[in-house]
Amino acid sequence: MREFDYQVSREADGWPNEEALEAFVARVISAAGDYLAEVEGQPFPQPVSELSLVFADDATIRDINAEWRDRDSATNVLSFPAFPVAPGEMPGPMLGDIVIAFETVAREAEALEKSFDDHLTHLLVHGFLHLLGYDHIENDEAEVMEGLETRILATLDLSDPYQGSDPL
Numbered sequence: 001m002r003e004f005d006y007q008v009s010r011e012a013d014g015w016p017n018e019e020a021l022e023a024f025v026a027r028v029i030s031a032a033g034d035y036l037a038e039v040e041g042q043p044f045p046q047p048v049s050e051l052s053l054v055f056a057d058d059a060t061i062r063d064i065n066a067e068w069r070d071r072d073s074a075t076n077v078l079s080f081p082a083f084p085v086a087p088g089e090m091p092g093p094m095l096g097d098i099v100i101a102f103e104t105v106a107r108e109a110e111a112l113e114k115s116f117d118d119h120l121t122h123l124l125v126h127g128f129l130h131l132l133g134y135d136h137i138e139n140d141e142a143e144v145m146e147g148l149e150t151r152i153l154a155t156l157d158l159s160d161p162y163q164g165s166d167p168l
Helices: 017-041 058-069 102-112 116-133 140-154
Strands: 004-010 050-057 076-080 094-102
Touching: 004 017, 017 050, 017 116, 017 140, 050 058, 050 116, 058 076, 058 094, 058 102, 076 116, 094 102, 094 116, 102 116, 116 140
Parallel strands: 004 050, 050 094
Antiparallel strands: 076 094
16 A cells, blocks of 8 residues: 555544544545556655645635635635646655645535545545646546546545546
8 A cells, every 4th residue: 555644634623533534535545546656657756755635614725715726716625736747757755735625525425415425535536636737627638637536436436426427
């Protein structure tokens, strides 16, 4: 199992305690890292890569989204790579930051008729891929990123979150 060094911060009500969040994150990100390294040939710095995860609320992520992306709205997940990297390239030792909003994740999970944990798993994988240079702005990029998400989620026994939809 690929190891990462996590800095987990619980900054809003609703989330489990930091120890539970760290265990959840370790399971998901390790599975994603293992898949990317073993199947896709993604290199990672040795001995471990570092990343920061902030479990926030809608108000916090809205402020961050407004400041860094000029979008005055809450969103489910934001990713901030520490260093620019293209997909498949060696990232720096610090991968970056992932911020997730509790209320948005809960609303979306309910609307999608998925468990909170399954949707959170998808968003962690999504955010992690952004740290490694993947994006979904253009259709061809979206197809690649969504395909990776789907295959990684399958290793965690989760179904295709994009089944029956066009790329983002």
